[in-house]
Structure formats: C-alpha cells, structure tokens
Amino acid sequence: MSLEEVEVAVSPMEKFREFLLTKNLRMTRERATIVEEVFSSHEHFEAEQLVQRLAEQRVSRSTGYRTVKLLEEAGLIRKVARQDSRDVYEHDYGYPQHDHLICKKCGELIEFHLHEIGELLETVARKHGFRMEGHRLEVFGLCDKCCRPPKTRPKKLNLL
Numbered sequence: 001m002s003l004e005e006v007e008v009a010v011s012p013m014e015k016f017r018e019f020l021l022t023k024n025l026r027m028t029r030e031r032a033t034i035v036e037e038v039f040s041s042h043e044h045f046e047a048e049q050l051v052q053r054l055a056e057q058r059v060s061r062s063t064g065y066r067t068v069k070l071l072e073e074a075g076l077i078r079k080v081a082r083q084d085s086r087d088v089y090e091h092d093y094g095y096p097q098h099d100h101l102i103c104k105k106c107g108e109l110i111e112f113h114l115h116e117i118g119e120l121l122e123t124v125a126r127k128h129g130f131r132m133e134g135h136r137l138e139v140f141g142l143c144d145k146c147c148r149p150p151k152t153r154p155k156k157l158n159l160l
C-alpha cells in the first residue's frame with residue numbers, strides 16, 4: 001500500500017525559503033540543490049546516503065548534514081527511526097499522517113494508515129484534558145521476509 005501525496009499550496013522550496021528567512025539565512029545554491037534532491041522522491045532516506053549523493057552535485061558533507069537538520073526544524077522532513085544508529089528521514093510536509101512497522105532485522109519500513117488509531121488516541125488524550133495535535137506510532141518486530149524460516153542450503157562437502 002502506498003500513500004498518496006497531499007496537495008500543498010506552497011512548494012517545499014518556498015516553505016524552506018520562508019523558514020530560512022526567519023533565521024536570517026539565505027537560500028543558497030547548495031541548499032536549493034538539497035531541497036530538490038530530498039523532494040525528488042518519496043522514499044525514506046538515510047542522511048548519510050543523501051550526503052553521499054549530494055557530494056556528486058558539489059555539496060559539501062557539512063552543508064548536507066546541517067541542511068538536513070534545518071529541513072527537520074522547518075517541519076519539511078522528520079526522523080523516522082534509528083537503524084543501526086543511522087538516522088532515517090522522510091517527508092513530513094505534503095505527506096499524509098501515517099505510522100510505521102519497522103523490521104528489527106533488515107530495517108524494512110512499512111507505512112500504514114489506520115483511521116481508528118487516531119480516534120483511540122483522541123479518546124485517551126481527552127481523558128487527560130490533553131489537546132492532541134498529532135501522533136507517531138512505531139511498531140517493532142520482524143517483517144514477513146525475516147519471519148520465514150531460512151532455506152536449507154545443500155551442503156557443500158568438498159570445500160575443504
């Protein structure tokens with residue numbers, strides 16, 4: 001199941017430019033390249049992989065990492081989960097509310113949306129006089145592939 005994009009009035013580039021202004025920062029060539037790269041596809045991505053791809057477009061590693069942090073602060077992307085202590089990000093802006101099933105073994109991220117979860121949490125929040133604005137749910141376990149028993153390989157006896 002894949003989730004559809006949400007239509008947004010302001011492009012990620014424009015939204016980032018506005019955010020940068022509030023911090024007295026400019027939209028430089030490097031920053032624009034990063035926004036384009038990040039929003040070119042809807043995949044979850046690791047900061048390290050992104051920075052490596054950006055290096056081919058003459059964006060320095062430090063600028064890459066710093067800009068990822070700024071994009072997060074601007075609410076354009078969000079951190080999903082840590083896989084082997086590497087940060088995984090995804091679009092937050094222009095992407096619908098959803099939750100994740102995370103495989104502990106291979107790191108597979110499965111997205112899902114279940115309307116009832118939001119309603120249940122609303123009920124919990126109300127009980128505590130809490131005004132809910134959103135939620136994040138990460139379910140850990142093993143994906144279908146990793147649950148399957150390993151295929152028995154034919155033994156190779158003549159290797160030694």
Ligand SMILES: [Zn+2]
Nearest residue numbers: 103106143146
């Ligand atoms: Zn798995």
Ligand SMILES: [Zn+2]
Nearest residue numbers: 090098100111
């Ligand atoms: Zn996701």
